[in-house]
Amino acid sequence: MKKIIFIVITISFFGTAHINAQQLSKNDAFDVLSKWVGKWKNSVIFEESVWVSKSFETRGITDSKLILSNNYIEMTAYGNGETNKHIICYDQNSNQFNRWEFKSDSSNTFWTGKWNQRESTMTWSYIDFSSTGISGEIIEKFKSDEIINVKVIMKDKNGKQLLLITSKAQKI
Numbered sequence: 001m002k003k004i005i006f007i008v009i010t011i012s013f014f015g016t017a018h019i020n021a022q023q024l025s026k027n028d029a030f031d032v033l034s035k036w037v038g039k040w041k042n043s044v045i046f047e048e049s050v051w052v053s054k055s056f057e058t059r060g061i062t063d064s065k066l067i068l069s070n071n072y073i074e075m076t077a078y079g080n081g082e083t084n085k086h087i088i089c090y091d092q093n094s095n096q097f098n099r100w101e102f103k104s105d106s107s108n109t110f111w112t113g114k115w116n117q118r119e120s121t122m123t124w125s126y127i128d129f130s131s132t133g134i135s136g137e138i139i140e141k142f143k144s145d146e147i148i149n150v151k152v153i154m155k156d157k158n159g160k161q162l163l164l165i166t167s168k169a170q171k172i
Contacts, residue, residue, distance in 0.1 A: 022114070029090035031151065032097070032115050032122070033073045035142055036064045036088070040169040047164040051154070062169065088113075099124055111138060126154070134159025147169040 019121030024032070036123070040062040048055045060079020067074045075086040082104040090097050097113035111124040136154040143149055147170055153162035 023095050024090060026092075029092075029097075030066075030070055031089065033066065033070070033088065035145075036073050036075060036148075037066060039063050039172045040148070041172050042077070042167055043168050044079070044165060044167040047166070049164050050156070050160060050162045052163065061172075095126075097122065109136075111136075113138075134162065136163075 032130070034094060042060045042062055043057065045054060045057045045058065046052045058080055060077055062075055062077045064073055064075040066072070071089055073086075073088045074086070077084045077086065084104060085102045087100045087102075094112075097115065099111040099113060101109045110127045110129065112127060113124040115122050121142070122138075122140040124129050124136075124138035124140070126134065126138075128134050134154060134156060136152070139151045141149045147168065150165070150167045150169065152163065152165040152167075153161065155163055
């Protein structure tokens with residue numbers, strides 16, 4: 001009886017993990033990564049929130065290219081006198097996308113992403129290594145090969161909105 005219970009639990013766990021996993025081939029991952037390749041003009045709105053005392057809009061440029069045998073995308077974002085670097089890849093072992101963001105003020109963040117092919121949407125989840133209870137999500141909706149709409153939401157452990165950003169990237 002214990003053996004049957006163990007088998008049922010194991011099948012349920014691995015069945016659920018398989019359903020939630022995003023197993024992409026190397027070519028499929030390349031197709032997703034290549035969506036970011038190019039030069040983009042960005043229009044960004046920072047909404048009033050805990051971290052932003054007054055709403056404002058800014059503009060910038062992002063230049064993205066495939067690197068390291070086309071396994072990574074390197075994004076360099078320029079705006080407001082700052083230069084930030086993002087590195088994105090698909091990790092075959094965890095079946096998810098990984099995103100590292102390095103900012104010119106020496107801060108950095110790490111995100112994991114899931115690609116929704118049907119919706120042409122990448123949803124990133126913030127990984128809180130500092131254990132402060134902050135959660136975050138970036139939703140990138142590829143409206144076409146030339147337009148990406150982005151929404152960034154960060155919340156504290158009580159659900160209070162710390163940051164809300166909406167932006168539009170237009171390929172140039």
